[in-house]
Amino acid sequence: MIAFLRNTWRGLTSMRTALTLLFLLALAAMPGALLPQLSLNAAKVDQYIAEHGWWGEFLQKLGFFEVYATPWFAAIYLLLFTSLVGCLLPRLWEYFKQMRARPVLTPRNLSRMPHHAQAVLDVTPEEAVGRAKKAMRGWRMDTGDGTVSAERGYLRETGNLVFHFALLGLLVSFALGKMFSYEGQVIVQADGGQFCNGGIFNYDQFRPGLRVDGTDLTPFCVEIGKFSADYLDNGQPVGFKADIRYQSGADLAANSWEPYTLQVNHPLRTDGDRLYLLGHGYTPTFTVTFPNGEKRTQGIQWLPTDQLTLASEGATKFDPPGVTDSDQRRKGQIAVTGLLAPTPLLHGSILNSKFPALNNPMVAVDVYRGDLGVDDGRGQSIFSIDMKMVDQGRLQKVARKNLALGEELTLDDGTKVRFDSVNDWVSLQVSHDPTQGYVLVFAILIVLGLGVSLTVKRRRVWVRATPQDDGRTLVEVGGLARTDQAGYGEEFTRLARAVLNEEKS
Incomplete structure (x- = not known):
């Protein structure tokens, strides 16, 4: 059992598992971008389900309309977080030990290195070692008896760790956000x-x-x-x-x-x-003059139905003045509904809009009188009337007319409805x-860390100076690139020429 748990933990905290979980997280987030979400627009979710039948209901059962609140999305997120933490902490400790460690000792047979050069020089071993140390100034070096071990490119692992820890910080920031x-x-x-x-x-x-x-x-x-x-x-x-x-x-x-x-x-x-x-959008203002001479002026925003021309629909609702009896008030309520055209275009008596700016705006209104249903305790859209009240005969259409600014219409009981003005409303x-500042910082660190890990090369160079019987010194230079990136061969050639001073045996 212990061995099973240990192997499971090792598999979970491997970099391959972390990359797989990161891919799964991106895949799991796709429905949130492609499908309507309940938290953003519940009406569109209902419309999608109604249009797609059993398929929409199946997606709803799977939680595709509330992706980021589903248990399976949270499970992937937590597994990825755990995998990254379990993967990075041991690597951080290993990197700390590497930064404190000395370069690897010079191998016995440098000729087996992928990069190798040698020459017999008229110098002492001490002079050859000094020349090597001068050529590799800036490298991390360790010297022995006629040998030099040098290593460079530790920033590659630094960039790698910065990238992964920044990715971890980005995930945490998103979660906290x-x-x-x-x-x-x-x-x-x-x-x-x-x-x-x-x-x-x-x-x-x-x-x-x-x-x-x-x-x-x-x-x-x-x-x-x-x-x-x-x-x-x-x-x-x-x-x-x-x-x-x-x-x-x-x-x-x-x-x-x-x-x-x-x-x-x-x-x-x-x-x-x-x-x-x-x-x-636009807010038309209407004034209703009731038969007793009292006036009510109301302006409420109407909803654009055409984003190109800003033709808008809505409902401006009025209560009769001076009526305290609830039954009488409900019988005398008035709603002015219809279409607002910022720049009118008439086809006979059919009104439409041809431009979104206000140029002699007009409205095509339907006036309803009766019970608007606003007193029954249920919420009601400000942009429309309750059609159930119309179907039940409790709210009746009593007039229809196109009105320009300043024009009015008169109902059968003498009530007058005047189109006064149009004002702007803004949506904020x-x-x-x-966490947005942290997200920005971690995003920048991800780019920088990735750039460093891709551009910096980890490489090693060894030099051995062996005295010969004739008083000269055999100088060998061996190199090993710890990455597969191109370019180290040219750098090694330059170092070898500087150490060997381009002298050949």
Whole structure:
């Protein structure tokens, strides 16, 4: 049993096993990149399963829609971590002993070395040894009775160890990042809208790390000012820019604001958090004038359905004023739904959009009146109405019309709906990862370590000076490259010529 455990541990901690597990980890991560994930978009996961039937259900049972939370992915990760630790620690000890060890003694028969040269010189053995030590200045040397042992290229193993320990550090950093990082998206209105990173309920979507409960987020606030977007003639966006103010740290206590220009791929970095500008859309504002003369004005973001033209759909909902009875209120609720065209294109009465910028925007609205279903305690999308209420006859369509800015329509009971204005909203993403600096450092060390291990050659040279009967000295030079890289032959030739002074017997 002990022998079995020992052999299993040796197999697990071998470099071949570590490389195999690294390949398996990359293979196991592929479904996370190719398939929708529950943590990112549960709706797309449901759509994928519905479209692919039994195959989608089979993938769901295997955990392919939540790859990074599956036991088999965690098992590969932990095995790789264990294999690397078990493999590297003994190598580190061996390397430490090698750094303290003296070069290998000069072999008895240097002529058997892959590289060999010799000559009979008119010098003493001491002079030959001195010439060899001068030629190999900078090498680690050890001298004996007429011999010189020299070795170079210890940095190769240093680079190798740096590479593998950096890889281990990268894996640890990624694991810690999954535990203590968080990421959230939120939509904020331009021209005065504010967002504060005070809790998860301030976000539209929030993805916490395994050890994040949302009660200790980094506090900061931003206020969105003017937003501008540039487009090509075909509607392709060139760039988005939002002038913002922010406060964090001591600024919160002093209530002071700092200006910043937020652009795509140019995030705001503050107190370990990064604030990204992801995109934008439009918020139409409607005013409903009820039969009793009271008015309600509401602006809520609509969702782009065409990213090229920013044609947007949504639902702006109103409660009747002055109604305290819940049944009466539910009967008089109003929803303005439809299509917003930033730059309108009409085909008869069919409205569409031909450009994403605001050029005389129009809306094609359907007005519903009745019970919106917002009082039943269930969550409801802000971008749509509950079609179940329509199917049950509790919510009825009472008007349809295309409206330009400033135009209005009148319902059968005298209620008026006016299209007032269109404003910008921006989509922001907050990312917090306390390990990103460590990830960068370990990534750089991986590249440097790999570069050193690939470029530095480990090689050895020996010199023996043997006195001859005629008073001269036989000088032999032998060399051994401990790697298969090319180039050592030229270096050995230069060293041999310097030691032998190009004299031939």
